[in-house]
Amino acid sequence: MQHPAFEEVSYHHHTDDAEFKKRVRKTTILLSVITVIELGIGLAIYTIHKGENPSELLVLMFKGMVCILSLAKAYYIVSVFMHLGDEIRNMIMTIVVPLLLFIWFIAAFIIDGNSYKNLRNRYDKHFQESTTPKGHHKAAEEKPAEPAKSEKQ
Amino acid sequence: MATTATAHQTKWWSGGKSPFNLEYGKLMMWYFLMSDAFTFGAFLISYGSIRFSQNFWPDPNVVFNAFPGAGHQNLPLAFVSVMTFILIISSVTMVLAVHAGHKGDRAGVIKWLAWTIVGGLAFLGCQAWEWHHLITGEHAVLLDGQIQMVGQTTTVNPWGELAEPAVVTDALKNSSPQILAQIVHDQDHSHTWKELAGMSKDQLLGMINSAELHVRKTGPVAFGGYFYGITGFHGFHVFSGVIINIVMLIMAQKGVFDRRGHYLMIEKTGLYWHFVDLVWVFVFLCFYLI
Numbered sequence: 001m002q003h004p005a006f007e008e009v010s011y012h013h014h015t016d017d018a019e020f021k022k023r024v025r026k027t028t029i030l031l032s033v034i035t036v037i038e039l040g041i042g043l044a045i046y047t048i049h050k051g052e053n054p055s056e057l058l059v060l061m062f063k064g065m066v067c068i069l070s071l072a073k074a075y076y077i078v079s080v081f082m083h084l085g086d087e088i089r090n091m092i093m094t095i096v097v098p099l100l101l102f103i104w105f106i107a108a109f110i111i112d113g114n115s116y117k118n119l120r121n122r123y124d125k126h127f128q129e130s131t132t133p134k135g136h137h138k139a140a141e142e143k144p145a146e147p148a149k150s151e152k153q
Numbered sequence: 154m155a156t157t158a159t160a161h162q163t164k165w166w167s168g169g170k171s172p173f174n175l176e177y178g179k180l181m182m183w184y185f186l187m188s189d190a191f192t193f194g195a196f197l198i199s200y201g202s203i204r205f206s207q208n209f210w211p212d213p214n215v216v217f218n219a220f221p222g223a224g225h226q227n228l229p230l231a232f233v234s235v236m237t238f239i240l241i242i243s244s245v246t247m248v249l250a251v252h253a254g255h256k257g258d259r260a261g262v263i264k265w266l267a268w269t270i271v272g273g274l275a276f277l278g279c280q281a282w283e284w285h286h287l288i289t290g291e292h293a294v295l296l297d298g299q300i301q302m303v304g305q306t307t308t309v310n311p312w313g314e315l316a317e318p319a320v321v322t323d324a325l326k327n328s329s330p331q332i333l334a335q336i337v338h339d340q341d342h343s344h345t346w347k348e349l350a351g352m353s354k355d356q357l358l359g360m361i362n363s364a365e366l367h368v369r370k371t372g373p374v375a376f377g378g379y380f381y382g383i384t385g386f387h388g389f390h391v392f393s394g395v396i397i398n399i400v401m402l403i404m405a406q407k408g409v410f411d412r413r414g415h416y417l418m419i420e421k422t423g424l425y426w427h428f429v430d431l432v433w434v435f436v437f438l439c440f441y442l443i
Contacts, residue, residue, distance in 0.1 A: 008171040020252060028245050035237055042230050042442045046214040063443040070438040074431055081248050081427045090165055091173040095183055102194055109198045113205030121208070131208040133314055 027080045034069050041066050182421045186428045189390075193432050196386065197439050200379040211312035211372045213441050216305070219286050233441045236279045237433065243272025244430040251423040254416030259405060262419055266402045269426065273395040280388050284381070293336060293368045295320065299327040300368060302335060307377040313370035321368045325358060333357040340365055380440060387436050390429045397422050 041062050048054050048062075079085035084092060121128040165172040173180055204210050214229035221232070246268040253261025291302040292311040300321070303311050316324070325333065334349040337360045349357070401422050410416045 006171070006176045008169070009174055009176055024245065024248055024252075028241070031241050032238070035234070035241065038438075038442060039230055039234050042214065045442075046212070046229050049212055049214070066438060066442045070434050070442075073434045077244065077427055077431045077434070081244055081430075082424055088165070088174045091175060091180075091183075094173065095187055098187060099190065101191075105194060106198055106201070109202040110205050113202035116206040117208065120206070128208065133209050 023080060027076050030076055031073055034073050038066050038069050041069075176417060178417065178421055179424070182424050186424060189428065190432075193383075193386070193435070196379075196383050197435060200375075200383065200439060203373075203375045203379070207373050209314060209372065211310065211376060213443075216287075216312050217283075217441055219290075221282055230441065232279070232283065233437065236276055236283075237437055239272055239276045239279065240430050240433050243269050243276070244427055246272060247423050247426045251416075251420050254410070254419035257411070257416065259408070259411060262405045262410075262416060263402060266398055266405065266419070270395055270398050270402065273391055273398065273426075276391055277388060277395070280384065280391075284384075287380075291335070293332075293366065295324050295368050295370050298324055299329070300324050300332055300336070301328075302332060305377055305380075307381060308374065310372035310374055310376045311369060312376070313372035316368045316370050318363065321366065322363060324368070325361065325363070330354050330357060333361065336361055336366065383436060384440070387429070387432055390432065394422075394426050394429050397425065 045059055045062050048059055084095060121132075163170075165174070171180075175183075217233055218227050218229040219232065220226065220228045246265045250262050250265035250269060253265055287305040290304045292304070293300050294303050294309075294311045294313070295316045296303065296309075303309050305311060330352075333354065334346070334352070334357060337344065337349060337357055338346065340362055341360070352360075401419060404410060404418070405416075410418065
């Protein structure tokens with residue numbers, strides 16, 4: 001199979017129709033299932049916030065799980081839908097290696113934001129008193145006609 | 154399906170062939186997308202940085218709980234999950250369009266591209282509804298010692314903490330009769346606006362059920378700017394993707410790619426479209442889930 005337009009592109013991938021369809025179907029189902037799990041975790045976080053004593057650690061764990069699941073989704077989109085997984089190693093590396101910069105990028109700026117908050121709380125008591133949530137679980141008790149709430153009573 | 158042994162033995166850098174085994178246009182599309190990933194990344198990271206610098210941040214499940222046609226029902230995450238699935242499905246139809254292009258199947262390319270465009274337009278429609286709902290939605294908020302009805306804009310955020318009942322009672326007394334009438338109307342639809350307009354402030358105050366009244370303080374202002382800025386930038390990408398797909402659809406229809414002998418343009422637009430879906434994964438994560 002010669003490339004129709006570019007001689008320089010010398011190596012060609014063989015895409016078998018049945019195999020391709022199987023792969024696309026598998027990836028679609030995978031992405032949908034991960035999204036459903038993410039939504040489930042989102043609702044779990046909502047329920048925890050609504051509860052009497054929301055466990056910050058549990059919420060943090062759930063949020064970490066959604067982050068990992070999103071990275072998995074990103075991997076499947078890039079590798080299968082964008083066919084990066086089918087390219088040659090040279091090509092994969094020139095895209096993936098620069099993206100490693102994100103590790104520093106995310107860590108540095110989030111730590112910076114956090115440190116700014118800590119400094120402000122220490123030196124600006126008004127900021128601390130006026131913005132720190134008093135009862136976080138109250139935040140979600142908005143709608144009166146909640147089935148979950150009537151069960152509790 | 155991936156690289157086989159023969160590919161590894163090839164001397165990619167000996168000249169005469171593309172060392173990345175890609176044509177120029179597709180390679181440059183990859184580099185553009187990489188730089189675009191850093192642009193989006195910078196926006197989202199800046200949002201994260203501001204969010205970490207605050208003691209309080211609104212719970213997305215409280216902010217995004219509306220669904221078209223469902224009135225005031227509390228449906229957290231429901232609408233955004235519809236939007237997410239629309240984008241996943243349109244990504245799949247794009248994969249099928251690219252695959253049809255590989256085989257030189259013009260009818261297939263046209264069919265799947267058309268579905269991708271439909272998906273993109275549906276997503277944009279959803280986003281327009283969501284923005285409209287957030288901007289025009291009126292929420293009772295404690296502002297300057299009185300109750301005011303505000304929507305989510307870039308200058309005010311109505312999703313702060315719930316205000317203490319004692320403060321709310323005082324604030325109600327300072328509020329304008331129009332606002333009080335609106336609160337009464339929201340709680341109890343049995344009075345017409347005309348009747349409410351004729352009532353005195355004390356009458357209105359007596360009619361408000363303060364146990365059912367949930368007044369919030371204002372939340373961090375940055376929320377609105379980041380939300381509209383980032384989802385707007387993503388929406389702009391979806392919009393330009395739809396336009397590019399329409400151009401490709403017309404070109405395919407006219408047989409331009411058949412004359413060229415290849416459908417590589419469809420592959421490049423495909424990359425762009427998948428990138429839009431990829432970015433949404435992270436916008437969805439940062440704004441709606443965590």
